[in-house]
Amino acid sequence: MPDHHPAPIVVDTDGGLDDALAIVLLARSPGVELVGISSVHGNVTSGEAAANSARLLEVLGDHTTPVAVGASAPLAQPLHLSHPNDLLRRALGRPRRRTPAPSPAAEQIVALAKEHAGALDLLTLGPLTNIANALRLAPDLPRLLRRVVVMGGSFDGGNITEHAEANVHHDPEAAEEVFAAGFALTVVPLDVTRNAIATRSWLRALVSAAPRLKMKAAAALGLLAARGKKGPRLRMHDALAAAVLLDRRVATDHHSAPVLVALDGDRRGETTAGTGDRRPATIVRAADVDEFRARLLEALSG
Template identity: 40%
Template sequence: MTHRILLDCDPGLDDALAILLAVGDPALELVGITTVGGNVSLANTTRNALQLREYLGIDEVPVAAGAAEPLVRAPETAAHVHGAEGLGDLVLPAARLAASEAHAVEVIIETLRAEPGAIHLVATGPLTTIALALRKEPRIAEWAASFTIMGGSFTRGNASPAAEFNIYVDPEAAAEVFAAGWTVTMVGLDLTLQALVTPEVEARMLTLGPIGGELVVPLATYYRNRSGDAFQGQAVHDVCAVAYLARPELFVSRPARVEVETRGEFTSGMTVVDFSSDRPNAIVPVELDVEGFWDYAHEAWGRVAPTRRHG
């Protein structure tokens, strides 16, 4: 069975690797990419998505820009992790094709409206654009075949001691999204930090040929290489969210009730996860088959041949 994906993202090192996974897995069909400000500015995330689209030879996949800033808060980025422009040291050729003239909110609504129950929505950045789409058309929560995010945690955060970055950046949007009446698959830090690029994983990536040396390794090691010996491996957070859709058997998951803290002085953006609730609104993966995950990612990435070279 082929899963058709509409990916809302903020490329971003691991977002780029997630796009690559979706392109390389024949069981996945990427039907659209929408962008949001997050890891870096919206201008940069959109440019990165456009350049990746042409580098990977998927010119037919529409790219649409979404929300530049959170619903009510000042924007924050993670450029210290992803590099000033979002893709670390990677320099791709300028895109020849432009983004869609339509706003990402319209693209999300119309894509899901056209084929109710057929398109899986995956979000790997802040949830601002998803929240805006729900405000305009709440029925997207019914039309999406499933909704998976990379975000949150049930223990600790990375943007603060309590909050994961994607939720921390726009907790008001996240709160609206979790309350929308659908089941959110929350692929959070507790899961994604099991998918670390160790030196052994990096060595295997280098066997992928041009795509390995030119794209995968630079993206998968940029932050680790700048963090010194104290950092044992760079996590490919967003790859896990796309992988969950294709290979859920690689994950041990539990139902839970997830609420988003928006007012706490020290806990704003925290995802409060209750695994004992009788009113679950989420599925939370908690354990990863690490060996199986890397086998799957390696196989999918290995199917992709770059169509444009870069220097």
């Protein structure tokens, strides 16, 4: 049986398409209690990311999980958005009834960690600004959380610079604070997630199995785009990190090392596996992408 666990989960998201796939996978997996979502700048603004998550939960029939608006800018550098055209909002539209939670994201994360002390898992899918802010509110946060799974970092070349992965590069200071804080940390880096591609055969299966016309149409458009060798490809970075959180056996190879973030020069935002006194992270080095795609297809077809 898969290693599904009953632990509650909070998701920190920057509102992209693959973030939505991750949330769907969590929401439709047995034994998962989604207790909160927080938004952060990254793909889109934190406000738009919150609206996207609220609308997605409406589509999934979830009208109770709180969605909190988080940090609108990095700790120490100007804001940069990866996808300001907001493809997810174009696909889903605006929330129809839901409004943001009254507390900011960092406060919500701390409150949930205290409410579920020692049992809460945190999945981060964007820059780590909210988590750094939560640490400043509650320095004992690493003791309160059971586990933190981060989609971010790269140990073999980046996707926003030659050396840096986008989530870390959007706020290197926040990432360095989080990686140094002593969390029970699993890092699912770009080196692994860049292999989580929506293949043509997978998209064809989704066209056949998806229960909603919009989803069938989206899969069909993705299939058309995937026909060209140089056409856009849907990489499901965040959904793979969610699958690792749900079942650690999806990660077929990993090693333990402290993770360091470069804060200066042309390597700013680069992550490296180092040495030192900080608590080692579990760094995923390989994943069963076929098993992941099968699980995601089941969730989307439910």
